[in-house]
Amino acid sequence: MSAWIDNNFPLVFLALLDGSVTAFVLALIALGLSLVFGVMRVVNVAHGEFFMLGAVLAWACFHFTGNMPLLGFLLALIVAPVFVGGLAMLSDRLILHRIQYNPESTIVATIGLLYIIQQLVLTFFGPEARPVEAPIYFRVQFPWFGYSGYKLIVAGLSGVLLLGTWFLMVRSKLGLYMRATQQDAETARTFGVPTKSVYSKVFAIGAGLAALAGVLVVPIRQADYLMGLEPLLLSFIVVIIGGLGSLRGTLVAAFIVGISDGFISVFYEPTLAKMLATVLVAAVLVLKPTGLFGEEIR
Amino acid sequence: MTENEKKATPVQEEQKTELSRRSLFGATAAVAGAGVLASQLTDPIARTAYAAGSDAPIRIGFQVHRTGIGATYGKWYERTTNAAAKYINDLGGMGGRPVEIVAEDDGTDPKRGADVVEKFATQHKVDFVYGTLFSHVVMGSSPRAGELKIPYFVVSEGHHVASGKLNRYVFQPCITEVPSQIYAVSKWMFSNLGKKVAVIYPDYAFGYDHRDYSMEAAKKNGGTIAAQIPIPPTETSFTRYFTKIPRDTDVIYHVMVGPGVLTFVREMGEHFGSRRPEIFGFIDSLEGVDINSPGLDFLDGTYFWEAMPRYADGYPTAAEKVYRDAVGVNASGASKSDSKDVSTYSHMFGCWETMFAIREAVEQSGYRNKRDYPALIETMEGFTGFNEGIAHPQGPKVFNGKNHQCYGNQFISKVAGGKLNVVHRTSIEDGMYDSDVDYTKMSL
Numbered sequence: 001m002s003a004w005i006d007n008n009f010p011l012v013f014l015a016l017l018d019g020s021v022t023a024f025v026l027a028l029i030a031l032g033l034s035l036v037f038g039v040m041r042v043v044n045v046a047h048g049e050f051f052m053l054g055a056v057l058a059w060a061c062f063h064f065t066g067n068m069p070l071l072g073f074l075l076a077l078i079v080a081p082v083f084v085g086g087l088a089m090l091s092d093r094l095i096l097h098r099i100q101y102n103p104e105s106t107i108v109a110t111i112g113l114l115y116i117i118q119q120l121v122l123t124f125f126g127p128e129a130r131p132v133e134a135p136i137y138f139r140v141q142f143p144w145f146g147y148s149g150y151k152l153i154v155a156g157l158s159g160v161l162l163l164g165t166w167f168l169m170v171r172s173k174l175g176l177y178m179r180a181t182q183q184d185a186e187t188a189r190t191f192g193v194p195t196k197s198v199y200s201k202v203f204a205i206g207a208g209l210a211a212l213a214g215v216l217v218v219p220i221r222q223a224d225y226l227m228g229l230e231p232l233l234l235s236f237i238v239v240i241i242g243g244l245g246s247l248r249g250t251l252v253a254a255f256i257v258g259i260s261d262g263f264i265s266v267f268y269e270p271t272l273a274k275m276l277a278t279v280l281v282a283a284v285l286v287l288k289p290t291g292l293f294g295e296e297i298r
Numbered sequence: 299m300t301e302n303e304k305k306a307t308p309v310q311e312e313q314k315t316e317l318s319r320r321s322l323f324g325a326t327a328a329v330a331g332a333g334v335l336a337s338q339l340t341d342p343i344a345r346t347a348y349a350a351g352s353d354a355p356i357r358i359g360f361q362v363h364r365t366g367i368g369a370t371y372g373k374w375y376e377r378t379t380n381a382a383a384k385y386i387n388d389l390g391g392m393g394g395r396p397v398e399i400v401a402e403d404d405g406t407d408p409k410r411g412a413d414v415v416e417k418f419a420t421q422h423k424v425d426f427v428y429g430t431l432f433s434h435v436v437m438g439s440s441p442r443a444g445e446l447k448i449p450y451f452v453v454s455e456g457h458h459v460a461s462g463k464l465n466r467y468v469f470q471p472c473i474t475e476v477p478s479q480i481y482a483v484s485k486w487m488f489s490n491l492g493k494k495v496a497v498i499y500p501d502y503a504f505g506y507d508h509r510d511y512s513m514e515a516a517k518k519n520g521g522t523i524a525a526q527i528p529i530p531p532t533e534t535s536f537t538r539y540f541t542k543i544p545r546d547t548d549v550i551y552h553v554m555v556g557p558g559v560l561t562f563v564r565e566m567g568e569h570f571g572s573r574r575p576e577i578f579g580f581i582d583s584l585e586g587v588d589i590n591s592p593g594l595d596f597l598d599g600t601y602f603w604e605a606m607p608r609y610a611d612g613y614p615t616a617a618e619k620v621y622r623d624a625v626g627v628n629a630s631g632a633s634k635s636d637s638k639d640v641s642t643y644s645h646m647f648g649c650w651e652t653m654f655a656i657r658e659a660v661e662q663s664g665y666r667n668k669r670d671y672p673a674l675i676e677t678m679e680g681f682t683g684f685n686e687g688i689a690h691p692q693g694p695k696v697f698n699g700k701n702h703q704c705y706g707n708q709f710i711s712k713v714a715g716g717k718l719n720v721v722h723r724t725s726i727e728d729g730m731y732d733s734d735v736d737y738t739k740m741s742l
Contacts, residue, residue: 011541014537014538014541015538018535018537018538022535122365126369127364127365127366127369127372127373128369128370128373128557128586129369129370129557129558129560131560131591133592134592137592137593139567139568139571141571145540145541145569145570145571146568146569146570146571147537147568147569148537148564148565148568220535220561221534221535221557221558221561222557222558222560222561224369224557226366226557227534227557230532230534262538265538265539266538266541270529270530270533270538270539271501271530
């Protein structure tokens with residue numbers, strides 16, 4: 001075993017590195033989805049579009065600042081979550097609240113939202129993929145191969161945002177309200193928790209996290225109106241494996257999916273990695289429908 | 299009967315516009331009318347009618363990738379097509395009739411492609427369908443064009459037309475296809491860059507042409523293919539694919555398409571840095587992308603196949619200049635109005651040239667309406683090539699009427715000083731091969 005690792009160390013290292021970067025970004029995107037489901041019991045199919053909006057807004061900020069990468073990036077870090085969070089809050093008040101968060105209706109409603117956002121972006125932003133320059137660009141040379149320095153920054157910033165969210169959940173009053181609503185919305189209400197506003201805020205935070213992920217990722221790839229679909233699928237995979245509504249589960253699952261994706265991709269085929277992740281979802285749904293860390297839904 | 303039909307058509311076309319009248323007379327009246335009117339063609343009134351009928355535009359249904367993974371190409375295909383239509387109309391149109399472009403988005407989707415072809419034929423009632431690029435869309439759309447018996451001119455690069463898998467209604471008259479490109483450039487690649495080659499290609503029809511024919515070309519030129527690496531066209535992360543390239547590889551041969559091309563090239567640079575093998579790419583990996591984008595410095599000293607040089611000094615002919623001006627592209631290959639908007643210069647000339655090829659076929663066959671499709675197709679099949687000039691600025695073409703495919707020159711360019719510099723131009727013969735495909739044996 002150790003001889004094998006010695007022989008294949010560069011590949012193992014790359015798999016771990018690339019897998020971890022994937023895992024951090026995935027965790028950040030999936031966290032919003034998990035949060036929204038956990039607290040609101042809403043399956044938000046439009047989650048990927050919030051990610052895409054974040055990326056598109058990052059492009060807009062980059063453009064607005066006269067193509068100054070660092071300034072545009074910093075501006076986008078503020079503008080994207082505020083705008084997308086605001087949009088999500090509005091959608092909650094105007095759509096989800098009015099259909100009383102009925103599970104089936106919310107799925108249909110968020111599918112509608114997905115298409116509305118996608119088509120609006122197509123109309124105003126256009127169909128092509130537009131590049132955004134990275135705020136800090138450098139290449140890290142390892143003995144065997146090089147790697148994008150910005151990708152490492154993305155992983156680090158995702159980690160900071162994950163920590164921040166955790167801090168919000170366990171240390172703030174809103175976090176307390178959120179956890180209370182998640183455990184039992186009705187009881188929380190009787191104890192004076194303003195669940196209606198908690199719902200709006202959770203939906204906004206979930207969308208804002210996705211938008212931030214979009215801002216971080218866009219310099220690695222490019223902004224285009226269809227980019228929300230893949231992260232949506234991956235987020236669902238992560239959230240189902242981790243257990244719907246469990247933040248800890250989401251984190252663990254993001255790392256299982258990310259790292260295994262890295263290893264399978266490097267040693268076998270990237271397509272095989274996606275297939276196996278899908279098989280894993282099916283297995284989880286059959287063997288442990290609540291996911292690794294999910295609780296029974298009351 | 300064919301003779302009668304031919305002569306009667308202008309009048310029938312007039313009738314077509316008045317559906318109620320036609321249905322009132324019924325089929326019998328139309329057939330009887332055809333017989334009578336055939337003799338009236340020499341009559342002054344009939345001639346006026348013919349002149350009036352000929353003013354109706356020739357409608358070309360343009361199947362365009364406005365959205366989906368082909369959007370960047372689609373945008374430039376549309377600009378080129380409109381420029382060609384304008385140029386042709388300024389010359390007096392096709393056979394004295396103005397050209398009208400009817401564009402429909404197919405979403406770069408094979409299923410929608412087939413629907414768009416049907417819509418063109420049955421709703422828009424266009425004369426021809428034209429302009430498809432992505433090979434899976436061509437594969438999905440061509441059978442429908444064959445069933446509807448409407449001529450379908452593609453600008454796709456894929457081998458599908460020449461392979462004999464499609465039908466007699468599909469032509470690719472003005473853009474060369476992948477096997478021919480590979481045969482032409484690989485001769486240079488194997489003798490100048492190295493013998494051991496790793497091929498990276500998109501995981502669908504167009505990419506498979508690259509996979510299969512690079513193998514053949516390696517055999518021909520005494521090279522070996524060290525690795526074949528398919529990448530899904532919607533992929534967004536590429537680093538992991540580069541680990542599959544063996545360390546002793548002499549040359550990386552890459553061809554990528556889709557929204558991730560810039561990321562692909564950049565991550566290739568990040569992975570290999572200065573300790574890279576030789577790199578030979580098909581310009582598809584960089585079409586629509588500024589070669590001076592951040593992170594692409596490592597491309598310096600690498601080579602690209604180009605069908606038509608992006609930079610004006612690569613192939614400075616008078617015709618090329620006229621074409622470049624007409625499509626609104628500057629000397630660096632970007633839009634004249636936005637230097638960030640880089641064109642798909644190695645593909646879009648195919649639209650311009652195909653429009654002129656259609657014009658040629660319309661005029662030589664005396665095409666007037668649908669009934670002349672057989673004549674138009676047979677005329678096109680009789681073409682043996684196209685001369686270089688404003689109608690064909692990329693260079694002369696040899697056309698094989700049996701497999702409906704053209705053959706032409708290719709360019710090899712080296713990246714230096716932040717631009718592409720032509721280092722070699724292949725001959726037409728370099729890209730020729732034996733083909734036993736014969737669409738002319740199919741019935742019309």
